[in-house]
Amino acid sequence: MADEQITTIGRCYGCKRTFSFIPASVTAVTIDPETGLPPGMTVLGTSREPTPEATDRSVEEPICSDCVNKAQQLREFMHPPALPFEKWQSNPDRG
Numbered sequence: 001m002a003d004e005q006i007t008t009i010g011r012c013y014g015c016k017r018t019f020s021f022i023p024a025s026v027t028a029v030t031i032d033p034e035t036g037l038p039p040g041m042t043v044l045g046t047s048r049e050p051t052p053e054a055t056d057r058s059v060e061e062p063i064c065s066d067c068v069n070k071a072q073q074l075r076e077f078m079h080p081p082a083l084p085f086e087k088w089q090s091n092p093d094r095g
Contacts, residue, residue, distance in 0.1 A: 014067035028060040
């Protein structure tokens with residue numbers, strides 16, 4: 001019975017839907033409750049060094065698998081894989 005993991009019900013930070021998850025294995029993001037953003041993130045979307053106070057008051061917020069998949073799709077769209085560089089081939093007609 002020690003191997004069983006307890007399922008918890010909580011709210012996804014991304015979409016605000018209620019979902020069940022295992023706290024030890026859920027994807028989570030650290031959020032500063034005072035700003036509603038990750039520590040070190042500005043409202044303009046830039047990053048800076050987080051203050052020790054912001055880091056201390058930050059809490060882990062769970063993210064549902066749908067939001068994780070959407071974030072992965074967005075990342076792939078924003079950063080597509082590099083196009084393959086075709087090797088130069090010598091002209092077989094020329095000797």
